[in-house]
Each structure stands twice: as C-alpha cells, then as structure tokens.
Amino acid sequence: MPSHFNHHLSEASYFWAQTSAMQAFVTAASVLVIAFLFRVHQLLKAVDQLPAPPGKKWKLPPGPRGLPYLGNLLLYSKGEKGAHEIAKYGEMVTTHLGSKLWVVLNSNRLAHELYAKHGKVTNGRPPMPIVNDLLSQGRRSVMLPIDGWAERRRVMHQLLSGTAMTKYAEYQADESAVLLANYLRKPQEWYAHNARYANSVIYRITFGEKPKEGGNLMTDVTKAQFLFLLNAPPFNFWDCFPGLAELPKFLQWWRGTFERAGKFTHDAYFEYYSPIKRNILEGKAPQSFARDVLLGQAKYQGSDTDKMFLTMQLVEAGSDTTRLAINIAILAAVRWPEKFLKARADLDRVCGADAARLPDFGDEESLPYINAFAKEILRWRRIFVWTPEHTLTENLEFEGYYFPRGTSFVINHASISENPDYFEDPLSFKPERWLDGNETDLAAGSWQFGGGRRLCVGYKLAQKSIFINLSRLFYCFNFEEREPFDDKSIQHFTMGEPFPINVKGRGEKWTALIERAA
C-alpha cells in the first residue's frame, strides 16, 4: 500500500476518532443538561401538578392565569393593589407564587372555616428554605412547620397567659408613663418613643427587668428583624421555588447572602442575650420568660441556641408590631381629627376635662371608643396584607374542591378590610363600626393577628399596650400634620419619622399630671 494512502488513512481515523470523541462529549453533555433541566422542571412543580391519589383529581377554585414557572408573582409584587385584583376572581382564589400554591381567602366566612374549623389540618407551614432555614436558622416558631412549632407554642402560651398578665399590665402602665414624659421632653422624636415603649415592655416581660438605657444592641436586633420581615412570604423570590433547595449547594448561588444574614441574626441575638443569660445562670436575675425557659421551669427541651431564639423572637415579635400600631393610631388622629376629638371627649368624661388623672386599665370597660379606635386602625391601615400561610398537612375535600397537601391558605386582609358588605364606607375611618360589645377583644372580627391554632400568642398583650398608650396619648397631646404627605405610603420599615407631624402638649395641667406620673 502506498505510504501517502496510509498517511491519509491515519489522518482520517484520527479525524474520526476526534470527531466521535467530540460527539460523545457533546451527547453526554446534552444528556446531562437535559437531565438537569428535567430535574429543575420537576423541582419547580407546584403541589397541584403532582399526581392526586388513584381515582381522584385535584379540584381548585378559579384564579388569574399566571406565567409559566413564575405563576402570579407579578400580581403579588403589586402589594395591596395586587391583593384587590386577586379578590376580583371570587371568594376563594387559586394563585401560584412561583411553585407555591396559595389559595386566597376573601371572606370572613372562609377564613373562619379554614383557619378555625379545619385548624387541625391547616396548621402547617410550607418549606421556606430562605426565610426559615437560612435567615432564621430553622428556629423562629412563626415560620416552623408543626414539628418544632408545637412545643415552642406551648411554652410561649404558658408564659404569656393567666396570672402573669397582671404583672405585665404593671410594666405596661409604668412604661407608658415614661412614654408620656419622653413625648413631653422631645416631642419631635415621638416615633422613637413609641419604639422605645414597645421594646421596653417586651424586654421586661422577657427578662424580668428594665432595659439598660443608652445601649445600642437593639439596633442590630432591629436590623435582623427587618431582614426577616422583608424576606417573609411573599417577598423572597427564592422561597417561591422551595424545590430549588434540593439542587447541589454549589448551584444555589443565592444562598451565601442569606446564610450571612442568618449568621448576622444569630450574632445580633447572641450579643443581646449573652449578658442576660450569664446573669440568670449566676442566680442574679428575677423571674422572667427567659429564666423559666433557661432553667427548666418551662419544660422546654430545645438546645441553648433554640432557647436563645425562642426568647429573642419574643422581643422581636412584640416590639415592632406594637410600635407600628401606635404609629398608625397617631396617623389616624391626624387624618381624622373629628374621631380623635370624639375619643378625647370620652377620655375627658372618664378622667376629667381638667387633667384629674391618667387613664388606666381599670377604665377599659368605660372607654369602649378607645378600643374601637384600636380595632379600626388595624383595619384602616393594616400592618399585614397577608396572614402567614396556613398550610394543609393532608389532602382536603372542602365545599366541592379537592386540595392537595401542601396547599397554603392565606387571608387577604386588604380585600376583607375594604369589603363594603362587611364595612360600610370602608375607606373612611370609623371606630363606631366596632362598638358591638367586643371592643376589648382586638382579634374579634379582625384577622390581623392570624387565626386558628397559630393565632398571635401576644395579642392580649398587644391589646393592652395599644389601649393604654392611645388613651394616655390622646388625653395629653395634640397631633397635627407638619407638611402634606400621602397617608397610604407611610414608611413602616424605618426607625426614622414615618410621616411628618408636630406633637404638642395639651396644656400645663396635663404637663403636671405627666410629671407626677413619670
């Protein structure tokens, strides 16, 4: 055989060998990519795309058409506007947040049926790889599924009810007198005094003593809390695709940020809690929630870090909501002066129009309008648009529908609060609508505290705090707009002034009354 032919042959076989190696590589890579995409596709399936039990079919209420994979995320990104759009589809509406199935409840009837009556199977929470697993290190009870939640709930409930409430009322009255004095001294920092009140009360309940003045450890705890709230459902994009947490970690490029946020939270809590824990262990601390949890009286089985989170979560949950509620009450006083003056007239009737005495807890029954005012602020400018998800722990047949395990039911506060069938002239601020004999029960007729077995464990404390501060502030101070502002977009997540107002004392007699009380 001529040598040049041999040469061509070897070149050709080299070429073919190269080409088939390349082809094999491309084929293998394609198979891997397709397998990977298939796996991602599987992981992105919502619970209603998984098979129903043999012979059955899922049946869900109607809802807005969504985009592939993203579902109705864009609607949710519109906040309250989106909530009102969703409500147009009916009393119960199927939506998807990425691969999460959210069935939105737009009526009191359904909220009651599903949260309370079917509470046994709607107590769950869906997986939240970011806000629960990473940001909260799997330890904030409010995000935990039943496993892990139930015991924490028992401990919190036991320590926040019964005779303890009388002691807590003393703290609340005491701290609200400090609040008034602070308003008198620095009226321009009114919002900071509200935050200080809320934090001091929950601090005393949790740790049994007054917080040290001037410490700035709360700053990082507050940042940790904002991180949490800004990533709670439906806000964190990655939590809308919980299946992605099953991908190998190196492919989850977004994890690092949230792992660091989780560590920041842990460290902020640790700095705050450690000196208090040391005092407790050295036998120097008074009776408190933290001491009962740490020394075993509460019979809580968690690790030391679990105990720290349980305790700090209380400080966190109790501080911010109360601060916001008092801010909103002042907003209502500025926007609806005739309602404020009506509340003032009631206070004058009970406590005297000449500053005879400060309102107190003994006046609760005589001041239904103040409690009605509190209920109306939570309706008018609600703190939460959605209740945290109440997730089905088993498949459920309900009113002709068949919901898969893992369906989350959420209450649409915006649509319920502005439904004219429930609230005549809903855009107006009318405390009178709540004068029904249930004024002192803040959760009656409102879903702002959630519901069923997950109902806010601190709502009675919240009611007392709101009552005492509204009544005393309205009795002693006047509030007016400093410059025009839009009362629908107030800055909740700022420790600065949320809206521009001036606060002025009511007069010398009231000043003297505050000075005597503080």
Ligand code: HEM
């Ligand atoms: C205006 C005030 C408040 C509002 C609107 C509010 C609202 C809520 C809501 C909506 C939930 C979840 C309920 C659910 O999943 O159905 C909750 C849970 C919780 N709240 Fe509140 N809350 C307030 C005040 C407080 C206070 C003062 C405390 C402090 C003791 C507190 C402690 C908690 C805790 C610890 C949880 C989690 C309970 C659990 O995991 O079972 N809250 N709150």
